[in-house]
Amino acid sequence: xxxxxxxxxxxxxxxxxxxxxxxxxxxxxxxxxxxxxxxxxxxxxxxxxxxxxxxxxxxxxxxxxxxxxxxxxxxxxxxxxxxxxxxxxxxxxxxxxxxxxxxxxxxxxxxxxxxxxxxxxxxxxxxxxxxxxxxxxxxxxxxxxxxxxxxxxxxxxxxxxxxxxxxxxxxxxxxxxxxxxxxxxxxxxxxxxxxxxxxxxxxxxxxxxxxxxxxxxxxxxxxxxxxxxxxxxxxxxxxxxxxxxxxxxxxxxxxxxxxxxxxxxxxxxxxxxxxxxxxxxxxxxxxxxxxxxxxxxxxxxxxxxxxxxxxxxxxxxxxxxxxxxxxxxxxxxxxxxxxxxxxxxxxxxxxxxxxxxxxxxxxxxxxxxxxxxxxxxxxxxxxxxxxxxxxxxxxxxxxxxxxxxxxxxxxxxxxxxxxxxxxxxxxxxxxxxxxxxxxxxxxxxxxxxxxxxx
Amino acid sequence: xxxxxxxxxxxxxxxxxxxxxxxxxxxxxxxxxxxxxxxxxxxxxxxxxxxxxxxxxxxxxxxxxxxxxxxxxxxxxxxxxxxxxxxxxxxxxxxxxxxxxxxxxxxxxxxxxxxxxxxxxxxxxxxxxxxxxxxxxxxxxxxxxxxxxxxxxxxxxxxxxxxxxxxxxxxxxxxxxxxxxxxxxxxxxxxxxxxxxxxxxxxxxxxxxxxxxxxxxxxxxxxxxxxxxxxxxxxxxxxxxxxxxxxxxxxxxxxxxxxxxxxxxxxxxxxxxxxxxxxxxxxxxxxxxxxxxxxxxxxxxxxxxxxxxxxxxxxxxxxxxxxxxxxxxxxxxxxxxxxxxxxxxxxxxxxxxxxxxxxxxxxxxxxxxxxxxxxxxxxxxxxxxxxxxxxxxxxxxxxxxxxxxxxxxxxxxxxxxxxxxxxxxxxxxxxxxxxxxxxxxxxxxxxxxxxxxx
Numbered sequence: 001x002x003x004x005x006x007x008x009x010x011x012x013x014x015x016x017x018x019x020x021x022x023x024x025x026x027x028x029x030x031x032x033x034x035x036x037x038x039x040x041x042x043x044x045x046x047x048x049x050x051x052x053x054x055x056x057x058x059x060x061x062x063x064x065x066x067x068x069x070x071x072x073x074x075x076x077x078x079x080x081x082x083x084x085x086x087x088x089x090x091x092x093x094x095x096x097x098x099x100x101x102x103x104x105x106x107x108x109x110x111x112x113x114x115x116x117x118x119x120x121x122x123x124x125x126x127x128x129x130x131x132x133x134x135x136x137x138x139x140x141x142x143x144x145x146x147x148x149x150x151x152x153x154x155x156x157x158x159x160x161x162x163x164x165x166x167x168x169x170x171x172x173x174x175x176x177x178x179x180x181x182x183x184x185x186x187x188x189x190x191x192x193x194x195x196x197x198x199x200x201x202x203x204x205x206x207x208x209x210x211x212x213x214x215x216x217x218x219x220x221x222x223x224x225x226x227x228x229x230x231x232x233x234x235x236x237x238x239x240x241x242x243x244x245x246x247x248x249x250x251x252x253x254x255x256x257x258x259x260x261x262x263x264x265x266x267x268x269x270x271x272x273x274x275x276x277x278x279x280x281x282x283x284x285x286x287x288x289x290x291x292x293x294x295x296x297x298x299x300x301x302x303x304x305x306x307x308x309x310x311x312x313x314x315x316x317x318x319x320x321x322x323x324x325x326x327x328x329x330x331x332x333x334x335x336x337x338x339x340x341x342x343x344x345x346x347x348x349x350x351x352x353x354x355x356x357x358x359x360x361x362x363x364x365x366x367x368x369x370x371x372x373x374x375x376x377x378x379x380x381x382x383x384x385x386x387x388x389x390x391x392x393x394x395x396x397x398x399x400x401x402x403x404x405x406x407x408x409x410x411x412x413x414x415x416x417x418x419x420x421x422x423x424x425x426x427x428x429x430x431x432x433x434x435x436x437x438x439x440x441x442x443x444x445x446x447x448x449x450x451x452x453x454x
Numbered sequence: 455x456x457x458x459x460x461x462x463x464x465x466x467x468x469x470x471x472x473x474x475x476x477x478x479x480x481x482x483x484x485x486x487x488x489x490x491x492x493x494x495x496x497x498x499x500x501x502x503x504x505x506x507x508x509x510x511x512x513x514x515x516x517x518x519x520x521x522x523x524x525x526x527x528x529x530x531x532x533x534x535x536x537x538x539x540x541x542x543x544x545x546x547x548x549x550x551x552x553x554x555x556x557x558x559x560x561x562x563x564x565x566x567x568x569x570x571x572x573x574x575x576x577x578x579x580x581x582x583x584x585x586x587x588x589x590x591x592x593x594x595x596x597x598x599x600x601x602x603x604x605x606x607x608x609x610x611x612x613x614x615x616x617x618x619x620x621x622x623x624x625x626x627x628x629x630x631x632x633x634x635x636x637x638x639x640x641x642x643x644x645x646x647x648x649x650x651x652x653x654x655x656x657x658x659x660x661x662x663x664x665x666x667x668x669x670x671x672x673x674x675x676x677x678x679x680x681x682x683x684x685x686x687x688x689x690x691x692x693x694x695x696x697x698x699x700x701x702x703x704x705x706x707x708x709x710x711x712x713x714x715x716x717x718x719x720x721x722x723x724x725x726x727x728x729x730x731x732x733x734x735x736x737x738x739x740x741x742x743x744x745x746x747x748x749x750x751x752x753x754x755x756x757x758x759x760x761x762x763x764x765x766x767x768x769x770x771x772x773x774x775x776x777x778x779x780x781x782x783x784x785x786x787x788x789x790x791x792x793x794x795x796x797x798x799x800x801x802x803x804x805x806x807x808x809x810x811x812x813x814x815x816x817x818x819x820x821x822x823x824x825x826x827x828x829x830x831x832x833x834x835x836x837x838x839x840x841x842x843x844x845x846x847x848x849x850x851x852x853x854x855x856x857x858x859x860x861x862x863x864x865x866x867x868x869x870x871x872x873x874x875x876x877x878x879x880x881x882x883x884x885x886x887x888x889x890x891x892x893x894x895x896x897x898x899x900x901x902x903x904x905x906x907x908x
Binding site for chain 2: 099100101102103104124125145146148152153156157159160169173174175176177179180181182183184185186187188189190192193195196197201213214236239240241242243244281282283339340341342343368370371372373406407408409410411412413414415419423426427428430431434435437438439441442453
């Protein structure tokens, strides 16, 4: 009996897509420079039992399975391989429970981040993780890549909000990990092991998520600096003095100019770095005044604090437009995701500028500065083989620089296909061996998202 | 060559203890009802290289190794087994780095929790995890058991503060996990796997810890309730309304009376439950007023907000004395550590009272109420075999009740020897099989803390 016939035994017809014109549209996530193969079939289960049937079938027939959320990932972790079964979780999109006393939500993996955020807001609650793609990305994908966002400097990443999981294992068995309690230390933390595992250990079919009380409306400030070093000095001072900004973002000269060119934001061309800080504290104006003074002391030429939410939105708009603006510079972009200790941020930014010059490329950087998490975006002409080669080489130089500064090759985007050679360099041989050992425990046949991570 | 001679090849004489009168004093942690064997040797290394030598030796000779911190644990995880090598990390007690910009500390495992707390305070920083034993317990032990404390309701547990680890593996190789950056998602989260693993996967020899800015001085409130149900209703309301207390503790009638009997605290004997809340916010008085009003609405007969730090300390003293007071009720105590969703806290407390009645025992409960984490403390006469049997049986009933209410058998004390049969019940066969698989990857010879956890 072949794969499709087996699948049909436990799935309705509409859950199985085999038309190559349609299945082909499931081949990629949003990463550049990552190969993708042609899936044999795409399945869209709606229940845990259906996922179990799919995995039992895949195990029996030794078919590789590529789990997918909303395919907004930036590392190729959701890319299809030739002949694989694409397991899309987008139809499992129910919010099962929102509990204000226990401050938890129980959700299926296909729930869109923004849908959950709005739903919990109605109960006075807050689900902090806010990837830029939050209107499109799914909670399952967020868990798979351990996504971050702008809020992380105050609220941490997705991993810190996952309390428990239901996971369908490679062989179709159902595993429940973790808890719905505030605390719990019974056994090894398997929940955390699945977060960021990019679909390589099992299929997350349900998650218990921690929620926070909804904070007050945030108020932002923008500060213009004559050098990235001065802006980074301000970042270090802000964090060393114990401030708790809800976001602390930095745009470099290239990003500022790209946004100016696209949207006439009126930022002076002499600005070498723009720092954006926001507070969702009870007295945000007082926090902005203190942080504004630190910016001025660090050399800011202009500090503009918002007085209303509308003014805050306007200030943050430049940051939101950055990637779109950089995408207009050349025909293609490659976005990197190197995170360094925030005390090394200035070196990371200066080093990235030197790499851009070395390769004769435009590289714009926006950064979650408070976290030391930079997103250098290499702009290049994909039709020009030499420029493409230089773009790829600069990307490697940027990761090498990040590691040299005591950082990591990925702060929040994950490894996928894009960075798997670099993962081995970051982990070293002992770490890599243990990670492979864990993979083998959960997926002895190697059918779960093969070719990713390692 | 025998074990001691091999050890001497890489350790100074004073690091090797073999006198049975001395080594015997390393046999136990502070758990009741847990067997302990006689160690063959106790070693007290001061360097990573010495730990590597010890583990290489243990691997060559297949000697079981029991890692120990300050032995303040409450589950027997640090208890010796017959013929084992006790590996005490207490001499590795250096604070290597405190970095206010990156908000991290780098420490060796033997650093005492309170010593680290005071050291980071001097830099305006805060290391939140605060087990009751914080003046004695070590960071390595805190990591091994994923310890909690009073602050967890606002600041979370030890696990949330461990960014990266250096670990000596069973065979002596050195593994570095995690990062010193604010974010990072490169590969599976091995750091988190070690936290709470009770020395069963490797020997933590260095940790990178996240720090917070030091919060304002906290201010507390005490509220007396005519029933535990009313106190639990107040807890649910406080948390559902979005308050962020820095502690939210509950004492039941038995605990209150024990403290009264010991310290003449003057709490009215009609009080069935005492709730203590504290805030370290910029305006604690306003928060206390709001929470006091919620307590009154839930039926509190008396609400006493502190106006100064000294008054706060006085209010919290009753809670601090609880365990000591309960230890005076009978010759022995067994402290449990069941955590339930906070919405089920009233059922847990009423159920525990029913279990005390069923077995004719005194069981006092203090609880980290905001976390739903209860510490039922069974008071019994250890010289009375029947009462001891009933104490043990009630302990099991309490864990069964916790699981039935959607909770966990351990919120913060760990599994050790005490709860290993119960761990299997909480995890289920699939979870247990995977956990054993992970153990085998890290410790194929089974020499690391055998007989614990599983």
